[in-house]
Amino acid sequence: MPVSFVASIHSQAGIDQRMLRFCYDRLHSLLLTLEITDTDEFMHIQTICDFATLIGTYSRGFSIIIEPYDDRMPEVRDPVIQLSCHDASLAIQPVFDRFQTVVITSGTLSPIDLYPRLLNFNPVISRSFTMSLTRDCICPMVLTRGSDQLPVSTKFDMRSDPGVVRNYGRLLLEMASSVPDGIVCFFVSYSYMDGIVNSWNEMGILQDIMQHKLVFIETPDVVETTLALDNYRKACDCGRGAVFFSVARGKVAEGIDFDRHYGRLVIMFGVPFQYTLSKILRARLEYLRETFQIKEGDFLTFDALRQAAQCVGRVIRSKADYGMMIFADKRYSRHDKRSKLPGWILSHLHDAHLNLSTDMALHTAQDFLTSVQLAICF
Missing domain, CATH: 3.40.50.300 (P-loop containing nucleotide triphosphate hydrolases)
Structure with missing residues (x-):
């Protein structure tokens, strides 16, 4: 979990959660200050800063998964660390906070009753409509x-x-x-x-x-x-x-x-x-x-x-x-x-x-x- 991962970083490197939270902003500010326009060569450090900012911001809804090797080739060590988001409500919550009325619509919202649970909200109106067609198409x-x-x-x-x-x-x-x-x-x-x-x-x-x-x-x-x-x-x-x-x-x-x-x-x-x-x-x-x-x-x-x-x-x-x-x-x-x-x-x-x-x-x-x-x- 991010909480235990951040705690281990703090104990071993002395970097607390608040510092991690601003990694991305500080890197962005540094690149602007140095007037660097070609940022492709800094792509990997940007990924690390994104990772650090996320684990410093969210204490729930994420998991840090470390895989030492590919299951298909266990004899070859190829360690990968992944930050996985399990909670879709974290992404849509800023939308709910900013707007009084939100309409969610799609042709694949089925079964419709599962989405309020996944996105953690109480719908005021929930409707499912069939296609209005003049012929069977x-x-x-x-x-x-x-x-x-x-x-x-x-x-x-x-x-x-x-x-x-x-x-x-x-x-x-x-x-x-x-x-x-x-x-x-x-x-x-x-x-x-x-x-x-x-x-x-x-x-x-x-x-x-x-x-x-x-x-x-x-x-x-x-x-x-x-x-x-x-x-x-x-x-x-x-x-x-x-x-x-x-x-x-x-x-x-x-x-x-x-x-x-x-x-x-x-x-x-x-x-x-x-x-x-x-x-x-x-x-x-x-x-x-x-x-x-x-x-x-x-x-x-x-x-x-x-x-x-x-x-x-x-x-x-x-x-x-x-x-x-x-x-x-x-x-x-x-x-x-x-x-x-x-x-x-x-x-x-x-x-x-x-x-x-x-x-x-x-x-x-x-x-x-x-x-x-x-x-x-x-």
């Missing part, structure tokens, strides 16, 4: 099994199963051959995306997909991802069509729109739960449980379904837009999971679309596209 589906009737899921004990990998590949192949323009696919992590794409390549599925559409992939490198997005859009603009592989919680999932022909279908492969063995996540779950009485399972499910809704919502950006959403995991058919999705998705998720196989999903997609084209013509 979205078609969400839950795919629970492949054409061979084997269940699909990214649960840890199933995600590497050859049958699951093959069925996910066949789903994308069938959709790529039938759905025009752009298709966006979201995976639960970079490592899972790399593994499943490699498997598709070995099975020959990736080559079959590329017979219908070009394939582009998001990477942790921002420049590479930006270039891939530009080329993806060019492929869609020229009518060739394309598939974009991305990751939940990645750059693309958080702020890139796939409106119009850039996204006629989005496939969410699995439920994007966080890595539960992460020390940072464990510390946050413990803090939420002790401070706000939020159960571990409730928060993990809420966070995963919010991320899923964030991903699939990339394809609908206006009333004139239309697109399909496939939640490809048998767990989405369970009410306790599905009910955490936003109301504007659930209102279009018909009972007949809750337990589809690959063949049924393809038939549903073709019917939806036909109905949309007829509605546009007339």
Whole structure:
């Protein structure tokens, strides 16, 4: 905890909490006094000053986590010290203090009753609205099994199963051959995306997909991802069509729109739960449980379904837009999971679309596209 960390600094170095609190301001003042304009070379000391200012300012809501090595390579010592914020209410409290009326709105505020607990406030009015549409412009589906009737899921004990990998590949192949323009696919992590794409390549599925559409992939490198997005859009603009592989919680999932022909279908492969063995996540779950009485399972499910809704919502950006959403995991058919999705998705998720196989999903997609084209013509 920051309190014990600050106490140890004071006992060993004689630096008290008040001095730490002004580290950032003093560094900023020093750089201005010395008239230093190129601050890039001071980036690392700025990070240290930011760290010191935060631990000197906040005594609660933060944890200091020291990891001596990466869990994947325990034999290589690579110590990392991290300051993790567990309390989102600390960030929004200045807004509540400054303004008398605050409106919080989003398409992924679901379940809405959990946000006042996470942000530590009492809402005066809380409302959830459905989308006002002149026609059905979205078609969400839950795919629970492949054409061979084997269940699909990214649960840890199933995600590497050859049958699951093959069925996910066949789903994308069938959709790529039938759905025009752009298709966006979201995976639960970079490592899972790399593994499943490699498997598709070995099975020959990736080559079959590329017979219908070009394939582009998001990477942790921002420049590479930006270039891939530009080329993806060019492929869609020229009518060739394309598939974009991305990751939940990645750059693309958080702020890139796939409106119009850039996204006629989005496939969410699995439920994007966080890595539960992460020390940072464990510390946050413990803090939420002790401070706000939020159960571990409730928060993990809420966070995963919010991320899923964030991903699939990339394809609908206006009333004139239309697109399909496939939640490809048998767990989405369970009410306790599905009910955490936003109301504007659930209102279009018909009972007949809750337990589809690959063949049924393809038939549903073709019917939806036909109905949309007829509605546009007339």
